Amino acid sequence: MIGVIGDKMLKNGESSPVGGGNGALPPSPITPQQRQRMEQNRRLALLKQQERRRRLQWPEQQPSSPGSTPPVSMVEADECKGFPSRGHNFGGHCELCKGTMSPPSPVSTSQITLTRQQVEVLKAVAGGQSVFITGSAGTGKSFLLHHAISVLKGIYPRESVFVTASTGVAACAIKGQTLHSFAGIGLGEGELDTLYLKVSHNKHATKNWERAKALVVDEISMIDGQMFDNLEFIARRIRNSTEVWGGIQLVISGDFFQLPPVKPLDLNREYAFEATCWEACFALQVELTRVFRQSDSALIELLQSIREGRRDPNHMRLLDSRRRHPIVSAGPEMVPQLYPKNEDVRRENNERLRSLSQRIVVYSALDSGEQSWRDRLGQGIAPNVLEVCVGARVMLIKNINPVGGLVNGSVGIVMGFVGGDISTSICSEGLLPVVKFDHGPEMTLGLEAWDTVEGDMVRATRKQIPLILAWAVSIHKCQGMTLSHLQTDLSKAFGCGMVYVALSRVRSLDGLYLSGLNPQKVLAHPKVLRFYKKLVHDHEQS
Numbered sequence: 001m002i003g004v005i006g007d008k009m010l011k012n013g014e015s016s017p018v019g020g021g022n023g024a025l026p027p028s029p030i031t032p033q034q035r036q037r038m039e040q041n042r043r044l045a046l047l048k049q050q051e052r053r054r055r056l057q058w059p060e061q062q063p064s065s066p067g068s069t070p071p072v073s074m075v076e077a078d079e080c081k082g083f084p085s086r087g088h089n090f091g092g093h094c095e096l097c098k099g100t101m102s103p104p105s106p107v108s109t110s111q112i113t114l115t116r117q118q119v120e121v122l123k124a125v126a127g128g129q130s131v132f133i134t135g136s137a138g139t140g141k142s143f144l145l146h147h148a149i150s151v152l153k154g155i156y157p158r159e160s161v162f163v164t165a166s167t168g169v170a171a172c173a174i175k176g177q178t179l180h181s182f183a184g185i186g187l188g189e190g191e192l193d194t195l196y197l198k199v200s201h202n203k204h205a206t207k208n209w210e211r212a213k214a215l216v217v218d219e220i221s222m223i224d225g226q227m228f229d230n231l232e233f234i235a236r237r238i239r240n241s242t243e244v245w246g247g248i249q250l251v252i253s254g255d256f257f258q259l260p261p262v263k264p265l266d267l268n269r270e271y272a273f274e275a276t277c278w279e280a281c282f283a284l285q286v287e288l289t290r291v292f293r294q295s296d297s298a299l300i301e302l303l304q305s306i307r308e309g310r311r312d313p314n315h316m317r318l319l320d321s322r323r324r325h326p327i328v329s330a331g332p333e334m335v336p337q338l339y340p341k342n343e344d345v346r347r348e349n350n351e352r353l354r355s356l357s358q359r360i361v362v363y364s365a366l367d368s369g370e371q372s373w374r375d376r377l378g379q380g381i382a383p384n385v386l387e388v389c390v391g392a393r394v395m396l397i398k399n400i401n402p403v404g405g406l407v408n409g410s411v412g413i414v415m416g417f418v419g420g421d422i423s424t425s426i427c428s429e430g431l432l433p434v435v436k437f438d439h440g441p442e443m444t445l446g447l448e449a450w451d452t453v454e455g456d457m458v459r460a461t462r463k464q465i466p467l468i469l470a471w472a473v474s475i476h477k478c479q480g481m482t483l484s485h486l487q488t489d490l491s492k493a494f495g496c497g498m499v500y501v502a503l504s505r506v507r508s509l510d511g512l513y514l515s516g517l518n519p520q521k522v523l524a525h526p527k528v529l530r531f532y533k534k535l536v537h538d539h540e541q542s
């Protein structure tokens with residue numbers, strides 16, 4: 001059964017449309033073993049739910065630690081009494097009683113309340129179902145994915161849960177590997193048989209496919225339909241199974257209105273949802289509807305309209321007003337400039353760094369692990385070489401202290417350097433940077449590690465200072481980030497979704513300065529519009 005869970009579609013006390021299971025998949029009848037496994041999972045989910053009702057705490061969730069997601073509490077329909085405690089403790093708006101609480105402040109509290117939709121997804125995941133999580137930017141897809149991964153690792157042996165994303169940057173953000181590297185398909189080009197041969201000759205990849213019980217894929221918008229079908233075929237063939245994806249449980253997340261695949265294999269199947277197998281893959285497709293990143297309803301409405309490629313004159317006027325109001329509070333030089341093209345990002349950061357005429361300290365990443373795996377580390381967000389100096393504008397690229405507000409995307413200024421625990425092969429002068437964050441303390445940053453993981457095995461590790469220069473950032477790199485201020489010239493934006501991705505990073509209109517916008521660049525692909533319309537329609541019919 002395919003369903004969309006939306007606020008308007010779920011009433012208090014109503015059961016969610018998650019009961020269909022993979023049994024509804026037409027091309028691959030469920031096997032007795034799979035039915036037994038799903039039954040066990042359902043029982044497990046029921047036990048967990050009872051435990052949760054007692055403790056109001058998701059059982060797999062560990063106490064918050066630097067780099068981890070904060071603990072969550074679960075809201076159930078019969079638990080919401082409108083009290084500013086327990087499930088209601090913060091988050092701006094209760095999904096159940098629709099009461100407005102304090103403004104959202106996701107990183108400044110130690111507990112996060114899951115929405116009803118998010119709870120439904122986790123229940124489905126715990127029940128062994130394959131799910132597709134979608135929704136606008138800032139609705140908590142990546143946040144939910146972290147929790148879904150914990151749930152999966154509680155159900156299956158940890159080494160059989162594979163966490164992947166379509167790009168290196170997105171993979172690093174969820175401590176996973178790229179889907180391509182998990183699958184062993186290289187660039188994924190060539191005939192299906194050639195691809196299959198390539199994978200079957202790759203010992204690592206074959207083992208991955210054989211032992212996978214669950215596969216998580218983030219930022220699916222950048223995987224094309226043919227690739228998705230190719231992978232599904234490889235899964236079945238290697239696992240010698242007739243079930244869709246060879247019986248692997250899928251947890252897939254992304255927003256097709258955001259950036260599309262850079263080079264689709266087949267222009268007629270540009271998006272993953274155009275894959276022949278797509279509909280058969282999921283027991284549940286969920287469109288999250290509650291936006292957390294922004295709290296201003298006018299901005300949420302504007303972004304929703306841009307997401308769908310609409311150029312409403314009122315919205316264009318509102319955006320135009322941001323051209324006349326450079327951000328003065330932080331000073332324009334303090335605000336990241338988002339560029340559609342990488343060459344502009346590199347040029348601007350280099351120019352700004354050198355214009356400070358300060359002594360530049362160089363950090364060269366230290367990589368370890370097998371060479372074939374090390375090569376992939378360079379695809380992540382941590383740079384091979386980081387050059388900074390006093391006065392440099394920098395952005396944190398790792399969650400250092402989510403509760404204290406120091407998260408991936410936090411920006412600050414390098415105030416100085418101190419001697420510290422750092423190998424001279426990384427920094428010949430043995431210095432660590434001291435950064436004053438805009439919304440946080442001044443702190444000395446030490447080395448952080450980024451792992452490339454295969455199943456539960458760390459295959460390669462990069463050590464680097466968790467910073468990038470942040471006067472300018474590419475729009476591709478900022479997909480997934482939350483920024484309090486940004487400035488951007490979108491007149492050179494290209495392709496569908498780019499204007500939306502750039503604008504939807506910011507928390508409030510006050511934090512946005514547009515130095516250029518061509519309304520013609522506000523584009524949504526008609527196929528994507530049709531896909532989302534059908535998603536809602538299918539739910540209404542079910």
Ligand SMILES: Nc1ncnc2c1ncn2[C@@H]1O[C@H](COP(=O)(O)OP(=O)(O)OP(=O)(O)O)[C@@H](O)[C@H]1O
Pocket residue numbers: 091104106107112113114115118135136137138139140141142143144255292293479480481482504
């Ligand atoms: N239930 C919740 N309560 C409070 N905050 C939440 C909740 N769910 C998510 N958030 C917060 O919302 C913000 C946006 O979430 P997240 O980055 O996961 O969104 P996303 O849908 O993945 O966005 P994008 O599509 O832009 O990558 C994060 O700061 C996250 O912590």
